[in-house]
Amino acid sequence: MKIALIGLGSVGRGVAEMVAKKDLGITITAVADSTSVCMDADGIDIHTLLARKKKSGRCGDEGVSVTELLKKADYDALVEVSPTNALTGEPSIGYIKTALNRKKHVVTSNKGPICLAGKELRALAQKKGVALRYEATVAGAIPVMHLLEHGLAGNEILAIYGILNGTCNYILTRMADEGLTYDQALLEARELGYAEADPTYDVQGIDAAIKLVILANTIWGNGATLDDVERTGIDLLTADALRLAEEDGCTIRLIAEAIPRKHILRVSPRIIPKNHPLVVEGTLNALTLETDMAKEITLIGRGAGSVETASAIIGDLLYIRNHYDKRA
Numbered sequence: 457m458k459i460a461l462i463g464l465g466s467v468g469r470g471v472a473e474m475v476a477k478k479d480l481g482i483t484i485t486a487v488a489d490s491t492s493v494c495m496d497a498d499g500i501d502i503h504t505l506l507a508r509k510k511k512s513g514r515c516g517d518e519g520v521s522v523t524e525l526l527k528k529a530d531y532d533a534l535v536e537v538s539p540t541n542a543l544t545g546e547p548s549i550g551y552i553k554t555a556l557n558r559k560k561h562v563v564t565s566n567k568g569p570i571c572l573a574g575k576e577l578r579a580l581a582q583k584k585g586v587a588l589r590y591e592a593t594v595a596g597a598i599p600v601m602h603l604l605e606h607g608l609a610g611n612e613i614l615a616i617y618g619i620l621n622g623t624c625n626y627i628l629t630r631m632a633d634e635g636l637t638y639d640q641a642l643l644e645a646r647e648l649g650y651a652e653a654d655p656t657y658d659v660q661g662i663d664a665a666i667k668l669v670i671l672a673n674t675i676w677g678n679g680a681t682l683d684d685v686e687r688t689g690i691d692l693l694t695a696d697a698l699r700l701a702e703e704d705g706c707t708i709r710l711i712a713e714a715i716p717r718k719h720i721l722r723v724s725p726r727i728i729p730k731n732h733p734l735v736v737e738g739t740l741n742a743l744t745l746e747t748d749m750a751k752e753i754t755l756i757g758r759g760a761g762s763v764e765t766a767s768a769i770i771g772d773l774l775y776i777r778n779h780y781d782k783r784a
């Protein structure tokens with residue numbers, strides 16, 4: 457299976473490293489970062505690629521745009537792992553459309569295009585007879601999409617509850633465990649690389665809301681948008697609030713929840729018993745699916761990380777190879 461890899465940052469590097477390390481039958485034939493591209497239909501040498509990127513900051517040469525690369529290169533699947541633009545989804549929506557229009561499969565970890573244009577992109581993929589898979593967009597390494605699609609096939613999904621943002625979970629864990637203030641815990645999260653310089657998307661619940669929209673649309677196809685999510689972040693939470701919860705054997709977590717029968721689509725800090733399955737520590741993610749036949753299933757795992765996210769992407773690629781196109 458030949459792949460075009462757009463983005464060679466944390467996730468792109470994780471994918472490239474695992475493709476080089478494991479015998480997966482995947483060959484990288486095209487790569488792009490923000491300023492350069494490289495292409496070789498016979499397969500790019502990954503060690504040379506990563507060494508060049510590390511030394512020069514570029515994966516290849518200038519002169520060819522990413523869109524041109526996607527139109528010219530020889531590949532079976534696009535792996536789109538460039539930064540999320542939550543306002544427009546661009547340029548990634550354009551990249552994905554270019555590949556789909558060429559009847560290439562697409563696998564992405566990029567939440568922007570799926571949240572903003574998921575319906576249109578899924579329809580285009582279907583029309584072209586190719587796959588659009590996005591396991592990595594929600595809860596990193598946790599294979600929730602695969603579970604919904606396969607293990608829980610035939611179940612009605614009644615509700616989902618999740619901890620979908622590791623940065624917030626880390627901050628809340630540290631506030632509860634060490635009595636830190638929000639600002640102290642945020643500073644620590646930044647120093648450890650868990651929080652961005654501008655943490656707005658995480659701490660105001662926007663990132664979790666985007667993931668909730670992706671899940672809700674995947675499960676119920678209900679055309680939910682970010683504006684439909686009732687959202688409260690953790691940035692105004694006090695150490696006192698956590699202490700009071702603690703006194704009652706509870707703690708506070710940022711919970712994303714979708715309950716269609718009650719018209720609930722919400723991200724908010726919630727007081728929950730400390731022994732609740734969703735109370736996970738540090739940067740972990742967790743997700744409870746409430747279904748009619750299987751009842752409650754809770755998944756816990758890593759929501760981010762270079763190789764962890766690559767796990768979800770490689771799972772999607774191998775699924776495509778096994779189920780869609782025997783030639784890929």
Ligand SMILES: NC(=O)c1ccc[n+]([C@@H]2O[C@H](COP(=O)([O-])OP(=O)(O)OC[C@H]3O[C@@H](n4cnc5c(N)ncnc54)[C@H](OP(=O)(O)O)[C@@H]3O)[C@@H](O)[C@H]2O)c1
Nearest residue numbers: 463464465466467489490537538539540565566760761765
């Ligand atoms: N990191 C995680 O754990 C994780 C988990 C789940 C989902 N995601 C999502 O996965 C995507 C990638 O995340 P990341 O952490 O790998 O990001 P990152 O480290 O910032 O890397 C982004 C890569 O995309 C390249 N890029 C930037 N603008 C581009 C453009 N216009 N066209 C082509 N390439 C472009 C960058 O180029 P330069 O190298 O030249 O800067 C860089 O190589 C994001 O959408 C993120 O939300 C990440």
